[in-house]
Amino acid sequence: xxxxxxxxxxxxxxxxxxxxxxxLNSLIALSFASRKSHSVIKAHHRKPIxxxxxxxxxxxxxxxxxxxxxxxxxxxxxxxxxxxxAFKIDEVDGLRTLIVYVTSLLNIFMLEISFCKQSIxxxxxxxxxxxxxxxxxxxxxxxxxxxxxxxxxxxxxxTASVKxxxxxxxxxxxxxxxxxxxxxxxxxxDGKWVTIDNLLTMDGIDIxxxxxxxxxxxxNVFLKHWLAGxxxxxxxxxARTGTVNILEVLTDLLEDAVFFEQRRKYTSPxxxxxxxxxxxxxxxxxxxxxxxxxxGRGKFAEKHQLANMNALVYNxxxxxxxxxxxxxxxxxxxxxxxxxxxxxxxLNVKNDNSMIDLLSGVGITSMACITTKCxxxxxxFVSIISDSSDSPAISGTxxxxxxxxxxxxxxxxxxxxxxxxxxxxxxxxxxxxxxxxIPKKTIYVKKTEYRVVHVxxxxxxxxxxxxxxxxx
Amino acid sequence: xxxxxxxxxxxxxxxxxxxxxxxKEFLLDLKLTEQSETLARLISNFEYDRTDxxxxxxxxxxxxxAQMQKIIEWLQHHxxxxxxxxxxxxxxxxxxxxxxxxxxxxxPNNEMFELLNAANYLNxxxxxxxxxxxxxxxxxxxxxxxxxxxxxxxTDVKNDVYTGIPIQEDSSSSEDGMSEISLSPSPPPI
Numbered sequence: 001x002x003x004x005x006x007x008x009x010x011x012x013x014x015x016x017x018x019x020x021x022x023x024l025n026s027l028i029a030l031s032f033a034s035r036k037s038h039s040v041i042k043a044h045h046r047k048p049i050x051x052x053x054x055x056x057x058x059x060x061x062x063x064x065x066x067x068x069x070x071x072x073x074x075x076x077x078x079x080x081x082x083x084x085x086a087f088k089i090d091e092v093d094g095l096r097t098l099i100v101y102v103t104s105l106l107n108i109f110m111l112e113i114s115f116c117k118q119s120i121x122x123x124x125x126x127x128x129x130x131x132x133x134x135x136x137x138x139x140x141x142x143x144x145x146x147x148x149x150x151x152x153x154x155x156x157x158x159t160a161s162v163k164x165x166x167x168x169x170x171x172x173x174x175x176x177x178x179x180x181x182x183x184x185x186x187x188x189x190d191g192k193w194v195t196i197d198n199l200l201t202m203d204g205i206d207i208x209x210x211x212x213x214x215x216x217x218x219x220n221v222f223l224k225h226w227l228a229g230x231x232x233x234x235x236x237x238x239a240r241t242g243t244v245n246i247l248e249v250l251t252d253l254l255e256d257a258v259f260f261e262q263r264r265k266y267t268s269p270x271x272x273x274x275x276x277x278x279x280x281x282x283x284x285x286x287x288x289x290x291x292x293x294x295x296g297r298g299k300f301a302e303k304h305q306l307a308n309m310n311a312l313v314y315n316x317x318x319x320x321x322x323x324x325x326x327x328x329x330x331x332x333x334x335x336x337x338x339x340x341x342x343x344x345x346x347l348n349v350k351n352d353n354s355m356i357d358l359l360s361g362v363g364i365t366s367m368a369c370i371t372t373k374c375x376x377x378x379x380x381f382v383s384i385i386s387d388s389s390d391s392p393a394i395s396g397t398x399x400x401x402x403x404x405x406x407x408x409x410x411x412x413x414x415x416x417x418x419x420x421x422x423x424x425x426x427x428x429x430x431x432x433x434x435x436x437x438i439p440k441k442t443i444y445v446k447k448t449e450y451r452v453v454h455v456x457x458x459x460x461x462x463x464x465x466x467x468x469x470x471x472x
Numbered sequence: 473x474x475x476x477x478x479x480x481x482x483x484x485x486x487x488x489x490x491x492x493x494x495x496k497e498f499l500l501d502l503k504l505t506e507q508s509e510t511l512a513r514l515i516s517n518f519e520y521d522r523t524d525x526x527x528x529x530x531x532x533x534x535x536x537x538a539q540m541q542k543i544i545e546w547l548q549h550h551x552x553x554x555x556x557x558x559x560x561x562x563x564x565x566x567x568x569x570x571x572x573x574x575x576x577x578x579x580p581n582n583e584m585f586e587l588l589n590a591a592n593y594l595n596x597x598x599x600x601x602x603x604x605x606x607x608x609x610x611x612x613x614x615x616x617x618x619x620x621x622x623x624x625x626x627t628d629v630k631n632d633v634y635t636g637i638p639i640q641e642d643s644s645s646s647e648d649g650m651s652e653i654s655l656s657p658s659p660p661p662i
Contacts (some may be wrong), residue, residue, distance in 0.1 A: 005581035007623040021608035034614035
């Protein structure tokens with residue numbers, strides 16, 4: 001079996017199939033075999049790859065390119081995640097050449113970088129090379145401390161959209177005055193510089209602050225912020241703060257807090273599975289629909305400069321009123337508005353934009369929504385209800401002329417009831433609208449029998465956990 | 473995927489004759505030809521699946537009798553396999569093969585090359601994909617130098633990319649006329 005196989009003379013379809021079947025390190029080795037093999041790979045490789053390049057101080061040698069005798073530039077394909085790892089490349093030009101070569105050869109982007117102090121230039125360089133943000137940035141270097149400017153650069157300029165780990169000591173007296181980038185997982189191992197003002201600007205799913213200097217009062221403020229709709233995507237928050245006075249942390253919240261003793265487990269999609277024992281549950285209950293509508297109403301108030309537009313509260317009891325109304329119709333009702341006993345029923349609303357237009361009265365305060373399916377055509381349709389109001393709109397800066405008992409909500413456009421946690425406006429939840437308008441769970445309903453489809457969010461997984469040391 | 477292979481002898485009603493490039497005739501069961509999209513389309517177009525249609529021998533000018541014999545062996549083995557799914561072709565990275573397949577393809581590289589061309593010509597996707605994956609598996613773990621040997625690639629890189637060490641150049645390369653590539657390629661399109 002010593003006769004050669006003329007790979008590069010293969011029909012294009014065969015070449016593509018072979019190249020797509022090859023492992024990454026083989027592709028790179030093949031690309032070094034000849035210029036033609038390089039251009040063939042570049043032309044035919046289309047299989048999606050999560051291209052990631054890691055630099056670190058470790059030195060496992062896995063594969064070196066043929067002909068590369070003076071300095072090893074090994075590349076390994078991670079057997080688990082399938083990404084590239086490059087080791088022992090201290091020279092900027094060498095690493096740049098390698099990255100450019102591999103990403104160009106395989107038509108891939110860099111999705112993830114893990115870097116150390118020596119390769120911090122990667123942040124700006126990657127930003128300048130690709131418009132798409134990288135997926136993850138992992139800074140793991142506890143041996144050398146970053147300068148204030150470098151630390152700031154990683155925080156501010158690194159465009160990672162999913163995961164950012166900062167495993168290094170922060171410079172002394174470091175302060176950060178800018179808004180945090182939206183990111184799914186933020187893990188800061190030296191979080192003593194993170195203030196409550198920083199925390200309130202974060203938008204993440206998993207936030208971990210080791211060595212935090214947050215006080216009990218700060219944590220209380222953050223909890224209230226979360227209950228009021230702040231940090232809406234948050235599922236796990238960890239702040240290692242040292243001594244904690246739980247009563248101070250739960251100031252004004254104790255009546256809603258439920259003590260639990262049993263062991264709990266939270267599975268993070270990003271890192272670890274913390275187990276929690278003995279703590280307090282505080283569950284945020286809110287209506288996603290109200291949120292969505294409020295978002296639209298806020299924009300509406302801003303666009304038309306309405307000074308007294310109220311935020312809506314989702315009232316589940318009103319769902320029954322819609323059902324009552326639907327029971328009077330045969331099959332699927334035509335799109336219609338029916339006012340009855342102080343409430344407006346909007347039956348068979350076509351889309352979310354109509355929903356916001358219909359609920360644009362400044363004085364209304366509550367609403368509900370259900371999705372039903374009729375047997376005549378099998379289609380889902382949405383019906384909504386709100387209280388009626390004839391309050392005239394007042395022109396002016398949104399939120400500047402709220403009626404008595406109401407105050408401007410934190411987004412500055414709507415008026416909400418004072419001290420009411422239900423009527424808040426949640427930010428950045430526009431995507432949730434899909435779940436409301438086209439609920440994934442649909443219930444088949446015959447003719448005039450209707451059932452409610454869930455529109456309320458009270459997800460038990462969305463609970464803030466503060467990991468508190470054993471002093472509790 | 474294991475299948476039993478009941479013995480069936482072709483009869484004039486359920487077979488066609490194909491003629492290899494060196495003039496040898498092969499009697500092929502119509503059931504077997506279903507695995508070849510080229511033959512299946514031809515049979516359908518000429519209605520050779522009907523008993524009342526006169527079936528002329530099908531000339532296969534690109535395939536030798538040795539290759540045809542090898543292909544029939546493949547078709548016989550996979551006679552009762554489920555229809556090949558196109559999706560499996562592109563995303564299967566498995567380098568694990570049936571023992572029978574490994575033995576079947578334990579042939580010199582030049583024969584493998586010819587068999588791949590024949591599979592491509594007759595459009596037998598399972599065989600075609602299997603050979604491609606076998607070839608990919610044979611490249612796996614090899615250095616560029618070893619790959620050059622296995623694939624008969626004449627190097628055309630004048631100097632090593634990083635060190636500048638000259639690499640043996642063969643001006644009689646069969647790959648003359650290829651496009652130049654840059655060793656510092658531009659960023660990939662976004």
